[in-house]
Amino acid sequence: MKYSSQMVAKPYFIFALILLAGEILFGIIMGLQYIDGGFLFPEIPFNVARMVHTNLLIVLILFGFMGATFYLVPEESERELWSPKLAIITFWVFAAAGVATILGYLFVPYATLAELTYNELLPTMGREFLEQPTITKIGIVIVVLAFILNVGMTVIKGRKTVITVVLLTGLVGLAVFFLFAFYLPENLVLDKFFWWYVVHLWVEGVWELILGAILSFVLIKVTGVDREHIDKWLYLIIAMTLVSGIVGTGHHYFFIGTPEYWLWIGSIASAIEPLPFFLMVLYAFSMAAKRKIDHDNKMALTWAKGTAVMAFLGAGVWGFLHTLAPVNYFTHGTQLTAAHGHLAFFGAYIMILFTIISYAMPIMRGRMGGNCAKAQSVELKGFWLMVIGMLGVTLALTVAGVWQIMLQRFPDSGALSFMDTQAQLIPVYKVRLIFGLMVLVGLLTYFYSFFVKEPAKA
Amino acid sequence: MTERITKNMARNIYFGGSLFAILIFAGLTLDTVKQIPHRSNDDQITHSVANGKNLWEVNNCVGCHTIMGEGAYYAPELANVFDRRGGGDEEAFRSYMQGWMAAQPLGEPGRRKMPQFNLSEEQVNDLANFLIWTSRIDDNEWPPNIEG
Ligand code: HEC
Ligand code: HEM
Ligand code: HEM
Ligand SMILES: [Fe+2]
Numbered sequence: 394m395k396y397s398s399q400m401v402a403k404p405y406f407i408f409a410l411i412l413l414a415g416e417i418l419f420g421i422i423m424g425l426q427y428i429d430g431g432f433l434f435p436e437i438p439f440n441v442a443r444m445v446h447t448n449l450l451i452v453l454i455l456f457g458f459m460g461a462t463f464y465l466v467p468e469e470s471e472r473e474l475w476s477p478k479l480a481i482i483t484f485w486v487f488a489a490a491g492v493a494t495i496l497g498y499l500f501v502p503y504a505t506l507a508e509l510t511y512n513e514l515l516p517t518m519g520r521e522f523l524e525q526p527t528i529t530k531i532g533i534v535i536v537v538l539a540f541i542l543n544v545g546m547t548v549i550k551g552r553k554t555v556i557t558v559v560l561l562t563g564l565v566g567l568a569v570f571f572l573f574a575f576y577l578p579e580n581l582v583l584d585k586f587f588w589w590y591v592v593h594l595w596v597e598g599v600w601e602l603i604l605g606a607i608l609s610f611v612l613i614k615v616t617g618v619d620r621e622h623i624d625k626w627l628y629l630i631i632a633m634t635l636v637s638g639i640v641g642t643g644h645h646y647f648f649i650g651t652p653e654y655w656l657w658i659g660s661i662a663s664a665i666e667p668l669p670f671f672l673m674v675l676y677a678f679s680m681a682a683k684r685k686i687d688h689d690n691k692m693a694l695t696w697a698k699g700t701a702v703m704a705f706l707g708a709g710v711w712g713f714l715h716t717l718a719p720v721n722y723f724t725h726g727t728q729l730t731a732a733h734g735h736l737a738f739f740g741a742y743i744m745i746l747f748t749i750i751s752y753a754m755p756i757m758r759g760r761m762g763g764n765c766a767k768a769q770s771v772e773l774k775g776f777w778l779m780v781i782g783m784l785g786v787t788l789a790l791t792v793a794g795v796w797q798i799m800l801q802r803f804p805d806s807g808a809l810s811f812m813d814t815q816a817q818l819i820p821v822y823k824v825r826l827i828f829g830l831m832v833l834v835g836l837l838t839y840f841y842s843f844f845v846k847e848p849a850k851a
Numbered sequence: 852m853t854e855r856i857t858k859n860m861a862r863n864i865y866f867g868g869s870l871f872a873i874l875i876f877a878g879l880t881l882d883t884v885k886q887i888p889h890r891s892n893d894d895q896i897t898h899s900v901a902n903g904k905n906l907w908e909v910n911n912c913v914g915c916h917t918i919m920g921e922g923a924y925y926a927p928e929l930a931n932v933f934d935r936r937g938g939g940d941e942e943a944f945r946s947y948m949q950g951w952m953a954a955q956p957l958g959e960p961g962r963r964k965m966p967q968f969n970l971s972e973e974q975v976n977d978l979a980n981f982l983i984w985t986s987r988i989d990d991n992e993w994p995p996n997i998e999g
Contacts, residue, residue: 427925430963435956438966439925440914504968507909519908521922577908579901581985582891585921586883621858628861636868639876648993649919652886656991658879723995726920726928801998808998811927812963 394756396467398474403757404484405460406750410840412453412491413743417833419446424826428819437499444498444524450738451522452491455533457746458567458603459483459540462560464753465610466544470551475543483539490532494525516577520588523574530574537568555624556613559631560606566599582650589645596737597638597666597708604704604745605630605673608697611752612677615694616684626676630669637665644716648725656718663716667709670701670741677701690763692772693752699780700748703740711736711787723802728818729794736787747776747839760847768845775842778835785828793821890989902974903981910968917999919990925963928999933979933986935997941983948979 394400423442425432433442467474474480497506503519510526512518517527525533541564548557573590609627612618643659646652677698688694711733715724724730751772755763763769801814809817887893907913912929913922919930936951937944952975956964970978 423925426963429961431961434964435966438915438964440911440923443914443923443925444911503911503914504909512909516905516908519911519913521913524911524914579896579904580887580891580893581904581918582887582988583884585919586887625856625858625861628858628865629856632861632865632868635865636872639869639872640879642876643879645921646883648990649921650887650891650988650990651883652890653991654879655883722993725993726917726922726924728924731924802995805996808996810998814998815963 394468395471396473398477398480399464399467399753400757401474401477401480401484402460402464402753404481405456405463406746406754408484408488409453409456409460409746410750412449412456414833414836414840415495416446416449416453417829417836419443419449421826421829421833424822424829427815427822428826441498441503444503445495447522448498448524449495452487454742454746455537456487457742457749458564458607459487461603461607461746461749461753462540462544462564464749464757465607466547466557466560467551469554469557469610470547472547472551475546475550479539479543483536483543486532487536490529490536494529497526498524515575517575520577520584522592523588527575530571534568534571537564537571541565541568554620555627556606556609559602559609559627563599563602563606566602567595570594570599585649586646586651589642593642593645594639596742597641598635600742601634601638601669602631604700604741605634607745607749608673608677608700611693611697611748612680614752615686615688615690615697616680617686617688618680618683622683623680626672626680630672630676633665633669633672637662637668641666644718644721647718647721660717664713666716667705667713670705670709673701674705688763690752690755690769692763692769692776693748695773695776696744696748696751699776700740700744703736703744703780703783705740706784707733707736707738707740707787711791723798724794727794727797727802728790729798732787732790732794735790736783739783754843764842765845765847768842768847771842771845772839775835775837775839778838779832780835782828782830782832782835785831786825789821789825789828793818793825796821892984892987895984895987897980899977899980900984901981903977903979903984906970906974906978907981910970915965918985919988920993926965928994929982930985930988930990931994931997931999933983935999937983944983945976945979948975948982952978 419442422433422437423439423446426439463474463480501509506526507518510528512527515527517530518524544564545561548561570591573587576587578584605627609623613620613623640658641663643655644663646655646659681694681698715721715729715733796818797814800809800817801811915923915926917924917928933944936947949972952968952970955967
């Protein structure tokens with residue numbers, strides 16, 4: 394580690410990993426409720442478990458992005474962080490707001506939570522992923538602004554690299570699009586239209602810039618490839634991202650009351666969206682092939698390649714599967730959507746966090762060449778358990794989705810009702826649960842790799 | 852292929868391409884916002900419909916249900932529940948909703964549960980009116996059949 398202020402990344406990473414354990418636990422609770430509708434009812438109704446699951450997911454990714462930024466920006470800028478103290482304050486404010494919100498979901502009925510937090514003054518609650526009380530949302534904005542100020546000052550005062558500029562663009566975009574979370578019109582169609590400005594323009598827009606920047610940083614460090622090369626690839630990837638992804642928002646505007654032209658504009662633009670993910674695969678593997686150094690931290694490169702492949706599968710392949718309007722007509726809002734959501738989020742945004750954590754944590758713990766071979770071999774087991782587990786969850790949900798469409802959506806007459814269809818799918822949900830448990834075991838294995846003792850130095 | 856592209860070219864594609872995409876998207880957004888009132892019968896959003904939407908939100912109905920295909924996949928689609936359970940008759944649907952909301956949760960063991968929200972008669976009517984309004988949005992003939 395070159396600059397002592399990079400150490401502020403550590404609590405962010407650790408907290409993100411703890412939240413990930415909670416997220417997966419609530420996923421498993423829902424996996425059980427899909428099989429036995431009475432499980433934990435009325436203590437934790439399904440919608441509450443879901444809010445906790447998805448909100449933990451978003452918040453842990455934000456913590457991870459912040460940690461990654463605090464780690465790589467000083468090193469790239471060749472100077473200390475503008476204010477390490479502010480970074481620590483932001484951590485505690487964000488952690489406290491996050492924990493309070495999750496406890497609110499779990500222990501207060503949602504309608505009461507809305508009342509207690511004066512939702513009626515500026516209503517923003519009650520939409521998927523944006524369930525947070527308005528004051529939490531305001532808190533998030535303040536935290537993100539403080540964070541961007543801190544990072545921005547560091548970047549401006551230091552050496553500017555393509556990586557830091559792209560990263561900062563992504564972070565500013567993240568903050569700007571989040572502001573649409575405060576717009577909640579009376580008209581449901583308008584509401585849905587701009588809701589996607591947050592959700593889609595995040596995951597298929599500005600977050601991909603952040604993803605590309607973090608991936609590039611780790612690739613430079615572990616392969617020693619020249620920056621010229623890295624920069625060019627990064628520009629190409631984010632160019633394809635924004636060219637396809639912005640207008641690609643249209644793949645959500647097929648059946649929610651928006652005009653017909655979206656049927657073909659959304660289909661065409663989003664059909665190109667897999668391209669940046671495909672480039673990421675070529676990028677990671679060609680940089681690895683051209684590597685000039687053999688870093689002792691093998692796992693960091695494994696995660697980097699894994700991220701590219703899994704993001705391509707989850708976002709590129711599973712996204713393309715249902716992105717053309719005539720297909721989406723049947724798949725819209727089925728278990729196939731959930732299949733894609735899982736593999737895309739995991740492959741892109743969870744795995745990139747593992748990538749940077751796997752590279753940075755050993756260094757922050759004074760192990761400049763990565764963890765010892767034994768710890769890395771435990772970590773590799775965690776890698777495969779989680780990756781295979783998530784692939785299993787996704788494949789099970791894909792089967793469930795196709796079957797659901799065949800029973801419920803496709804027939805013109807004699808279609809089964811939603812509830813009768815779901816009853817038929819229970820065996821598949823059992824398979825999903827088993828693979829979900831495998832993901833949890835993988836995460837615990839990964840955690841264990843942190844505690845493997847280093848051999849005594851000779 | 853990437854050998855022939857220089858870093859500068861890549862950067863120009865990034866800036867030029869993004870700007871182009873942003874402009875197209877901004878134009879389409881303006882047009883869409885202009886068309887939405889007509890496609891969604893904005894003039895039929897009464898006080899009761901607006902209140903129903905608020906109740907839909909503060910009770911997090913979308914945490915189990917989809918509405919026009921978006922939300923959670925645990926419980927039935929509700930954008931067309933007016934057609935499915937009310938047969939297109941507003942009075943019949945409102946009284947169905949009163950009965951349905953009061954009866955939750957149903958006792959059948961193992962079946963997925965919908966909580967009891969303890970809403971007043973007027974609140975349930977507002978929710979019903981919101982769902983009736985929603986069912987009339989022009990959403991390009993989705994869903995494929997009545998089961999949602
Ligand atoms: C915890 C999950 C959950 C929440 C939250 C929830 N529901 Fe439900 N809802 C269900 C389930 C499960 C069913 C199917 C019940 C059955 O068929 O036994 C259902 C069925 C319905 C139906 C009947 C649909 C049909 O076609 O038969 C209506 C109407 C409905 N819900 C309205 C609402 C409204 C309005 C809200 C918000 C105030 C809401 N639900 C919140 C789980 C939920
Ligand atoms: C890492 C990037 C991505 C992530 C994290 C992601 C995540 C998600 C999630 C969570 C949903 C469900 C949203 C909801 O709850 O309604 C969704 C929907 C969708 N995604 Fe993605 N996605 C990504 C990339 C892509 C790409 C590249 C494509 C197309 C090629 C795509 C196509 C779609 C489509 C068509 C839907 C709508 C599904 C429906 O109609 O129900 N996604 N995505
Ligand atoms: C890191 C791993 C995980 C990630 C990134 C993740 C992500 C997500 C996302 C994005 C959604 C919203 C989906 C959508 O709207 O389409 C979701 C919902 C859900 N997840 Fe996960 N999840 C993970 C692990 C799990 C596990 C292990 C299980 C169960 C065994 C699980 C079960 C569920 C269920 C049941 C839902 C609700 C689906 C519905 O609406 O009916 N998740 N998760
Ligand atoms: Fe999208």
